[in-house]
Amino acid sequence: MKIKLFAVAVLGAFATACASTPQPDDNDLPIEPPITDNGGDVVDTTPQGPAEGSPEHFTQTAGDRVFFGLDRHDLSPEARTTLRRQAAWLASYPGARILVAGNCDERGTREYNLALGARRANAARDYLISQGVDASRISTTSYGKENPTCSQSSEQCWAINRNATTTLVGGYTN
Amino acid sequence: MNRLMAALAALVTGLMVTTMAHAQEPLRVDVTRGNLDPLPVALPDFVGTSEEALSRGADITRVVTNDLASSGLFAPIDQDAYIEDIENIDLRPRFSDWRVIGSSALLVGSVSIQDDGRLVVAFRLWDTRLEEQLLGLQYRTAPENWRRVAHRVADEVYQRLTGEAGYFNTRIVYVAEGRGIEGEPLRQLAIMDQDGANPSFLTDRSYMALLPNYSPNSQEITYVSFLNGQATTYLYNLETGRQEALFTQAMREAGLDPNGQSLSARFTPDGSQLAVSIETRSGHDIHLFDLRTRALQRLTQHPADDVEPSFSPDGERIVFSSSRGGGSQLYTMNRDGTDVQRITFGEGLYTTPVWSPRGDLIAFTKQSGGQFSLGVVRADGSGIERILYEGYFVDTPAWSPNGRVLLFTRGEPRADGTRYEIWSVDLAGFNLRRLATGGMASDPAWSPLIE
Numbered sequence: 001m002k003i004k005l006f007a008v009a010v011l012g013a014f015a016t017a018c019a020s021t022p023q024p025d026d027n028d029l030p031i032e033p034p035i036t037d038n039g040g041d042v043v044d045t046t047p048q049g050p051a052e053g054s055p056e057h058f059t060q061t062a063g064d065r066v067f068f069g070l071d072r073h074d075l076s077p078e079a080r081t082t083l084r085r086q087a088a089w090l091a092s093y094p095g096a097r098i099l100v101a102g103n104c105d106e107r108g109t110r111e112y113n114l115a116l117g118a119r120r121a122n123a124a125r126d127y128l129i130s131q132g133v134d135a136s137r138i139s140t141t142s143y144g145k146e147n148p149t150c151s152q153s154s155e156q157c158w159a160i161n162r163n164a165t166t167t168l169v170g171g172y173t174n
Numbered sequence: 175m176n177r178l179m180a181a182l183a184a185l186v187t188g189l190m191v192t193t194m195a196h197a198q199e200p201l202r203v204d205v206t207r208g209n210l211d212p213l214p215v216a217l218p219d220f221v222g223t224s225e226e227a228l229s230r231g232a233d234i235t236r237v238v239t240n241d242l243a244s245s246g247l248f249a250p251i252d253q254d255a256y257i258e259d260i261e262n263i264d265l266r267p268r269f270s271d272w273r274v275i276g277s278s279a280l281l282v283g284s285v286s287i288q289d290d291g292r293l294v295v296a297f298r299l300w301d302t303r304l305e306e307q308l309l310g311l312q313y314r315t316a317p318e319n320w321r322r323v324a325h326r327v328a329d330e331v332y333q334r335l336t337g338e339a340g341y342f343n344t345r346i347v348y349v350a351e352g353r354g355i356e357g358e359p360l361r362q363l364a365i366m367d368q369d370g371a372n373p374s375f376l377t378d379r380s381y382m383a384l385l386p387n388y389s390p391n392s393q394e395i396t397y398v399s400f401l402n403g404q405a406t407t408y409l410y411n412l413e414t415g416r417q418e419a420l421f422t423q424a425m426r427e428a429g430l431d432p433n434g435q436s437l438s439a440r441f442t443p444d445g446s447q448l449a450v451s452i453e454t455r456s457g458h459d460i461h462l463f464d465l466r467t468r469a470l471q472r473l474t475q476h477p478a479d480d481v482e483p484s485f486s487p488d489g490e491r492i493v494f495s496s497s498r499g500g501g502s503q504l505y506t507m508n509r510d511g512t513d514v515q516r517i518t519f520g521e522g523l524y525t526t527p528v529w530s531p532r533g534d535l536i537a538f539t540k541q542s543g544g545q546f547s548l549g550v551v552r553a554d555g556s557g558i559e560r561i562l563y564e565g566y567f568v569d570t571p572a573w574s575p576n577g578r579v580l581l582f583t584r585g586e587p588r589a590d591g592t593r594y595e596i597w598s599v600d601l602a603g604f605n606l607r608r609l610a611t612g613g614m615a616s617d618p619a620w621s622p623l624i625e
Contacts, residue, residue: 071501071523106567106585106592107541107544107567108523108525108541109525109526109539109541109568109569109570110384110385110569110570110616110617111385111398111437111438111451111481111482111525111526112479112481112482112495112502112523112525112526114398114405114435114437115435115437115451115453115457115458115479115481116479118434118435118453118458119457119479139433141403141404141405142404142405142435143400144405146359146361146382146384146400147359148359151357151359151590151591152589152590152591153587153588153591153592
């Protein structure tokens with residue numbers, strides 16, 4: 001159940017990333033539309049800030065994904081910075097376990113990308129371990145090009161889809 | 175399918191030997207020149223002695239006509255042009271009536287329904303110029319197998335006129351691509367006849383299924399499943415629907431992470447072993463898996479990724495793609511991993527090698543300059559590569575059982591993302607056609623001929 005809720009939050013983040021890149025503002029959809037109840041009273045949607053130790057807190061304070069160059073699986077300085085923040089966050093919440101998933105853009109053949117995605121996930125995992133995260137807390141997978149954040153056929157989309165995404169899969173609070 | 179085979183008792187009918195002595199070449203279609211010079215053929219509806227038989231006869235003729243036309247080697251003549259009304263296939267046709275409408279070959283047939291409900295389908299293939307019978311065959315089968323019989327008739331005609339085995343009585347497993355309620359991608363395995371008939375799903379929407387491959391006996395497939403959240407090779411029995419993760423135990427025994435990736439596995443031609451790329455500590459390496467001992471043998475040990483293995487038809491060599499030279503290129507090696515030879519040297523990335531059933535060629539996808547192409551190269555790397563199709567996206571070539579046609583995934587950009595379809599093209603680069611899948615589709619696997 002927790003994982004499901006988190007997945008919805010991540011999709012929301014995907015939507016902004018996608019919409020903000022290729023087109024001008026009119027395509028910028030709000031993540032959470034204002035909600036009104038049947039009486040017409042406006043519900044207060046002021047962000048309260050995510051609960052400490054929650055997946056949202058992880059994404060907001062550390063950043064849940066790092067990006068890769070075309071056909072690359074080496075970590076950029078920006079990617080290392082993000083992963084160091086992830087490692088620091090995980091040090092503060094030693095019970096949390098993570099899944100690192102490698103993703104690719106659609107401009108490659110299927111099996112090739114499944115293997116490339118594994119390399120991206122492993123590169124992120126290895127760096128997290130070098131930053132003190134215990135290997136037993138990390139599992140990895142590769143979705144190849146099968147789980148794109150952004151489905152349009154554009155350079156901006158493809159750059160977003162070349163990533164390793166870290167998801168909390170257990171041992172966290174909500 | 176065994177039942178079907180038993181039911182398909184083929185009987186050679188009494189050949190009406192003709193004694194024609196025209197000084198003409200026998201009818202022969204050159205499979206390499208299809209679209210340039212398709213052979214005009216006449217296919218009047220198979221005759222019958224009852225309403226039901228007549229109707230089934232028309233169905234069978236439609237399937238045969240569609241099969242032959244789809245090959246690009248034959249040009250069926252419109253039935254409206256026919257002069258002679260075939261009523262009895264045991265009488266010699268009026269050949270001049272068929273020659274005058276330009277028909278080189280004439281297929282006539284009949285359908286009768288036995289008291290027990292079984293169908294008897296008989297046909298004769300005529301050379302209208304030599305006025306000679308080329309073929310005369312009869313099948314008896316359960317009525318629901320009428321499409322199988324029609325495809326067998328088409329295969330017999332194809333073989334008689336080209337000298338090569340046909341590929342119409344085959345099935346295709348593929349990935350049906352769709353979108354879920356929230357726009358998430360759905361990828362389910364589906365199966366259908368080669369001409370698009372009898373489609374059905376093999377897997378459900380709850381997990382992604384990719385990259386199917388047929389076993390040589392057509393009874394099983396391998397595919398890559400995300401059932402457990404990680405790309406994992408499964409063996410799937412098409413008769414029972416039973417499936418299993420193939421390598422988990424063997425990976426553990428081989429000291430590999432059993433949760434690591436296992437990818438698209440292809441059978442040896444004798445069906446006893448599989449070659450597969452499995453994730454190791456240093457990347458992906460080609461492994462051989464024995465279905466009897468259930469043990470994995472590692473064939474490559476390179477720090478670069480070695481993926482997409484495919485066997486030569488004699489089972490002696492394996493082609494695979496590897497990034498060991500920088501960008502992905504194609505290599506062959508012996509089935510024990512020795513004698514690795516690079517066979518492609520061009521610019522760009524070469525992936526998805528598949529060895530032709532004839533042995534001489536290897537099909538591949540090439541990615542270069544933002545475009546994708548489908549090509550073939552000689553298995554020994556000699557000569558130059560031939561590009562059969564070039565476009566926005568290409569993936570997963572699959573050979574017809576006779577090695578004359580390739581299916582492949584073709585992608586075209588659309589506003590809402592890339593649209594994937596399966597297309598076919600012949601070895602000469604002609605006769606580009608969309609495969610009759612219901613919706614978006616990818617990853618074709620072509621069955622062997624169903625006997």
